[in-house]
Amino acid sequence: MTSTEEILAHLDEAQRLAAQHTNGPAMIIAGAGSGKTRVLTYRLAYLIAEKRADPFQLLALTFTNKAAREMKNRIEALIGSEGKNITLGTFHSVFLKILKVEGHQIGYDNQFTVYDDDDSLSLVKSILKERNIDDKKYKPRPVRNYISGAKNKLVGTEQYANQYAIDDFTKKVSEVYTIYQNRLKLANSMDFDDLLCNTALLFKDFPTVLAKYQKRYRFLMIDEYQDTNHVQYVITKQLAEQNKNICVVGDDAQSIYSFRGATIENILNFEKDYPDRQLYKLEQNYRSTTTIVGAANNIIANNKHQIPKELYTKNEEGEPIRVMMGQNEQEEAFKVIDTIREVKVYHNFYNKNIVILYRTNAQSRIFEDGLRRASIPYKIFGGLSFYKRKEIKDIVAYLRLTTNPQDEEALKRIINYPTRGIGDTTMAKLITYAAQYQVGLWQSLRNAREILPRNASSIHQFVQLIQSFQDYALKATAAETVSYIAKTTGILKELHLDNSIEGLSRYENVQELINAAQEFCDNPVQEDKSLSAFLSEIALFTDQDQQIENDDYISLMTLHAAKGLEFKVVFLVGLEENLFPSYFSVQDRQGLEEERRLFYVGITRAEKLLTISFAKNRYRNGFLEPAEPSRFLSEINDEFLRIPPTVLEYLPQKAGAVKYTRSLSGTYLKTQNQEIQFIQREPLPNKKLIKIPKSTISNTVENFNETPLIEGVRVEHHQFGIGTILSVEGKNPDLRLQIDFASKGKKTILLKYATLRILN
Numbered sequence: 001m002t003s004t005e006e007i008l009a010h011l012d013e014a015q016r017l018a019a020q021h022t023n024g025p026a027m028i029i030a031g032a033g034s035g036k037t038r039v040l041t042y043r044l045a046y047l048i049a050e051k052r053a054d055p056f057q058l059l060a061l062t063f064t065n066k067a068a069r070e071m072k073n074r075i076e077a078l079i080g081s082e083g084k085n086i087t088l089g090t091f092h093s094v095f096l097k098i099l100k101v102e103g104h105q106i107g108y109d110n111q112f113t114v115y116d117d118d119d120s121l122s123l124v125k126s127i128l129k130e131r132n133i134d135d136k137k138y139k140p141r142p143v144r145n146y147i148s149g150a151k152n153k154l155v156g157t158e159q160y161a162n163q164y165a166i167d168d169f170t171k172k173v174s175e176v177y178t179i180y181q182n183r184l185k186l187a188n189s190m191d192f193d194d195l196l197c198n199t200a201l202l203f204k205d206f207p208t209v210l211a212k213y214q215k216r217y218r219f220l221m222i223d224e225y226q227d228t229n230h231v232q233y234v235i236t237k238q239l240a241e242q243n244k245n246i247c248v249v250g251d252d253a254q255s256i257y258s259f260r261g262a263t264i265e266n267i268l269n270f271e272k273d274y275p276d277r278q279l280y281k282l283e284q285n286y287r288s289t290t291t292i293v294g295a296a297n298n299i300i301a302n303n304k305h306q307i308p309k310e311l312y313t314k315n316e317e318g319e320p321i322r323v324m325m326g327q328n329e330q331e332e333a334f335k336v337i338d339t340i341r342e343v344k345v346y347h348n349f350y351n352k353n354i355v356i357l358y359r360t361n362a363q364s365r366i367f368e369d370g371l372r373r374a375s376i377p378y379k380i381f382g383g384l385s386f387y388k389r390k391e392i393k394d395i396v397a398y399l400r401l402t403t404n405p406q407d408e409e410a411l412k413r414i415i416n417y418p419t420r421g422i423g424d425t426t427m428a429k430l431i432t433y434a435a436q437y438q439v440g441l442w443q444s445l446r447n448a449r450e451i452l453p454r455n456a457s458s459i460h461q462f463v464q465l466i467q468s469f470q471d472y473a474l475k476a477t478a479a480e481t482v483s484y485i486a487k488t489t490g491i492l493k494e495l496h497l498d499n500s501i502e503g504l505s506r507y508e509n510v511q512e513l514i515n516a517a518q519e520f521c522d523n524p525v526q527e528d529k530s531l532s533a534f535l536s537e538i539a540l541f542t543d544q545d546q547q548i549e550n551d552d553y554i555s556l557m558t559l560h561a562a563k564g565l566e567f568k569v570v571f572l573v574g575l576e577e578n579l580f581p582s583y584f585s586v587q588d589r590q591g592l593e594e595e596r597r598l599f600y601v602g603i604t605r606a607e608k609l610l611t612i613s614f615a616k617n618r619y620r621n622g623f624l625e626p627a628e629p630s631r632f633l634s635e636i637n638d639e640f641l642r643i644p645p646t647v648l649e650y651l652p653q654k655a656g657a658v659k660y661t662r663s664l665s666g667t668y669l670k671t672q673n674q675e676i677q678f679i680q681r682e683p684l685p686n687k688k689l690i691k692i693p694k695s696t697i698s699n700t701v702e703n704f705n706e707t708p709l710i711e712g713v714r715v716e717h718h719q720f721g722i723g724t725i726l727s728v729e730g731k732n733p734d735l736r737l738q739i740d741f742a743s744k745g746k747k748t749i750l751l752k753y754a755t756l757r758i759l760n
Contacts, residue, residue, distance in 0.1 A: 004049045007042055007078065011035075018280035019043040021247070022052045025240070025274035027225075027267075028249040031311045032296065032604035033287030033566070037067070040223060040249055041074040044086060047219060048079055055085035059217040061236070062090055063224050067564075071223075087217065091232055092192060095199040098213065099190070105206050106198060108188060115184070115191040120144060127179050138172050145500045146173045147180060151193035152229050152261045154200060157181055196231045203238045214242035225250035225270075229261035237273065244274065252307050253300045256560060256598045259501050264594075268305065285311050287566055287607050289318025295610075295640045296603045302635050303593045320642035323633065324613040325650060328624065329363075329574075330519060332615045333370040334757065336571050340376065340554065341759065343569055343609060351377060353568040355555040357602050359580040361505055362386075362512035363573065364556050369516075371554060374716070374759070381557035387538060391495065391506040392513055396538070398485050402469040403532045405442045412441070418490050421458045430459075465489075478534035482517040483622050486510055504584075515619035522624075559602045570606035572599075575614040575630040599632050616650065709737065709751075714759040720744040722759065 008016050015035055018028045019042045030036035044060060047053045062068045068089045075083035087094060096114070103110050115123070124147075125140045127133075150160050157178045165174040184190060190198060203210040220240050222228070225248035228236070240246035248270060255264040271277055285293050293313045300306065324339070326332030336356065343349055356367055365386040371378045386392060394417060397410040405411075416422045430444040433451050444451065448459035469488075473481045486492040495507040520537060521529045555567070574580055580599070585591035603610060618627045629651060643651065713725045723741035730736045735751040 004046065007045050007049060011038070011042060012284060014280065014282050014284065015039045015042070018282065019046050021278055021280070022047055022050070022219075023245065025244055025270075025277040026247040026280065027270050027274075027277050028247065028280045028282065029307055029309055030249055030251055030282040031285060031309060032251065032254065032601070033285040033313075034282035034311075035286060036223075036249055036251075036282065037071065037074075039282065040221060041071050041078070043247065044071075044075055044088075044221065045078040045083075048082060053219050055082050056087075057216065057218040058086045058088075058221070059094070059219070059239070060086065060088040060221040061094060061223065062088070063227055064564075065090060065093070067223060068093075091235075092195050095235070096195050099195065099198060099202070102202055102206075102209055103198075105209060106202055107185065108190070108198075112188045112190055114195065115189050117192070120191045123180060123183060124176060127176050127183070131175070131179070133172060133176070138169065138176075139494075139498055141503065142498060142500055143173050143176055146170070147177050148193050149261065150177065151197045152231050154197060154231050154234060196235065200231055200234045200238070203235065210238055211242070214239060218243050219245045220247070222246070222248045223250070226252050226255035226264055226267045227257050227260075227262045228266045229263055233263065233266045246274070253303075253309075253597055254563065254601050256563065256594060256601055258590075258594055264305070268307065281309050283309050283311055285313040285315075285604075287315075288313060288604060289315050289608060291318045291320060291640050292603060292606050292610055295321055295636045296600055298636045298640070299596060299603065299632060300600045303596055304589065305593060319609060321636070321640055322609075322611040323641055323643045323647055323651075324611060325629075325644075325647045326613065326615045328617045329366050329615045329619065332573060332613050333366045336367065336573060336611070336613055337370045337374055337376065338757065339571070339611060340569075341374075347569075347609070349568055351552045351554045354571070355557065355562065355565075355567040355569070355605065356571045356573060357557060357559050357562050357605065358573050359559060359582060359598075360508055361389075361558060362508040365512050365516060367556055367573070374757070377553040378556055379553045381555055381561050386509070386512070389506070389509055391491070391509050394491060395482070395486055395489075395510060395513055396535075398466075398469070398489060399482065399531060399535055401466055402473055402481070402485065403535060405466060405470075406440045408441045411445075414489075415445075415462060418494060420462060422455065422462065426452060426455050426459075473531045476531075477521045477529045478531045479514070479517040479521040479529075479622060481531045482534070483514050486514060511621055514622045518619055518622045518624075559598050562605050563601050566605055566607055568607045569609045570602070570611070572602045572610070572612045573614075575612050575633060576618065577628040577630055579618070579627070580630055581632070596632065596635075709758075715739065716757040716759055717741065717747075717749070720747055723747070 008019065011019055012035075015038065018026070018039050021043075028036075028039060030039065040060065044058055047058065048055055060068075060071065062071065072083065072086075072088055075086065075088075099108070099112075100110055103112055121140055121144050124144045125135065128135045128138060128140060128143070150156075150164065155164065157174070160177055161174045165171040184194070203213075217239060220236060222236055227250070236246065248267065250267050252264060252267050255262060255267070258264070271279075288296075290313055293311050293315075297311055322339070324332070324335050326335055340354055343354070344351070358364060358367075364380060368378065368380070368386055380386075387396070394414055397413040400407045400410040401414070412427070415427065429452055430441060430448070433439075433447070434441045434444040445459050445463050448463075449456040452459065465488075469481070469485055472484055476484065492507070492510055495503055495510060498504075498506070516538070517534055520526060520534050526533075559572075578586075581592060581595035585595045612633065614629050614633075615627050617624050619625075633651065709725060709728055711725055711727060714722060715725060716722050717739070720739075720741040721743050723739040723744075726738040726740055726746070728735065728737055736748055737751055738746060738748050740746050
């Protein structure tokens, strides 16, 4: 076992003081990148090494199995096999074990089963059906979400009926909630929420059981305390009541999960529950550059409700934070991908060192498209790839069936979605008929009056619906058709009425598909704007054969999914008002401050380089609309930013920010005190320089990749694909490039009419 001296030797002064606290309540405020997990681990090891506690008396609660495994491995590396005796796991896993032992106290057989989210939702659907409750008006998922919210606030069925059932919807929720809980009990089952609620009720109603676990777990540690909800707060307070040896670790500046029920007041009010608590602040950041840490401090200082702290770092100053603007989201994505190429070449970074962070899942689509076209491997985290999401696949199935009614898989997917009374039994008979007479399934539908006279009406209506889509598509563009089908099928309306977080995300995704079709049609070089052409375009992005066989990929994820991670290079995209901060979060201080904490989390994921981008215009509901830069940009001090002149003009509040221009040989920086610094750029190897008129080279960084247009440079053309420059001829404005394209051969193009992307 590692000695106490060896354990403490690995900690800085602030970490050491926190790890050595062993008696009474303690709160450790751990700033981003300050070694939170290290302190948690070493504190547990210290308690055992100093004989302050037996490993069996230690309980450490986390939010993810990954965090629990990481801590277990670290502890065992420090103290050996004794570390296995610590109770360390997620809230749900730890209290499930307790309920398996004590469940009989509250009327459950100890062999009870646990319903996952799908089981839970299925039960709600069954109850609605059995009670003849209109599931169009009272949608299963929102009903399920209301029940979950009540449980997480420890509101039982009777209390809900008496205090919360105040309108038609909540009264119906109350009715379903009561039946739902009875059915769970009859099935000897609990859902995930019950694992916490029933533990709290168990401890409340059976003091001897509570005393048993208070005696066993003399020391309680809670990770990410800012993310706890009400029921988690109640349970931990119950367990700590006897010994008061509770240590919570977290960062109020990273509380970003209120939509899941997290309550920031738990960490802000910790002192009220434990007046004698000791406070430890971990403020040294070991992750990021001085510039990034300074910007993070600027941002979070604008929040009113917080525990005061000031991050600092002894790391290098690092490069200023780049700010980029695209005329629209397509150009924003182009510039981000162009900058990815640049930082990989000039900083020797791999794809796996880079992440693109966005506020909503729907934003991933434009970056997915761009990365695929650039042949840069990527992976979506925290959500499915855009074109694999259910709501997108549903709409696309309608589009496919419109262009090709013989598409059997598309037909089977959406024939009864939205619900139109064509169930499994009906489908089985239609499929049997098609197989018997060797015809397609679509033909079976057309013969429905012969096969299923009772169901013929609903089937005939579906056939007519698809035929109406076919007629519409013949005279409309792809964008118009996609929008028309999304609305006419009722899918868009159904998703809009689902006011859950998941429902809102799905609605935004369908809107993003409409935007994709509009962008396709707005492309001036796209001659065929039909639905069929659009489907051919997006089919390239759903090819299952393209598998990433290594781990060197660009990561794409929402800001919420990025919490706890770190990358050498971070791109924070879509920094626009009503997108980030979200329109739904700027109506009150509480919502705005959580959005600001989310921005803070995004900034502090970066180790070396940070780029912030926004679009001047963005497609919304199929229309290109002006966008306003996020208010958060104005909260970062000018000294930390590097902004091209063209973007400075759009950010008048940033008139003092670092200005810069580029030439073929280097970068000129003009700082706030007007000093000019020149950074020479290393020449690209094996390139023969072609003389180009100076007026043809941009002297701003509107396009971050300023690789000269010379012989041997690889480029991507909007129509001809990837090629290599053979020569550059002529004078501005009639500069001509001869390019050898892999798929189209040699072409001579006028630069002023071409859309080129430089690949090296």
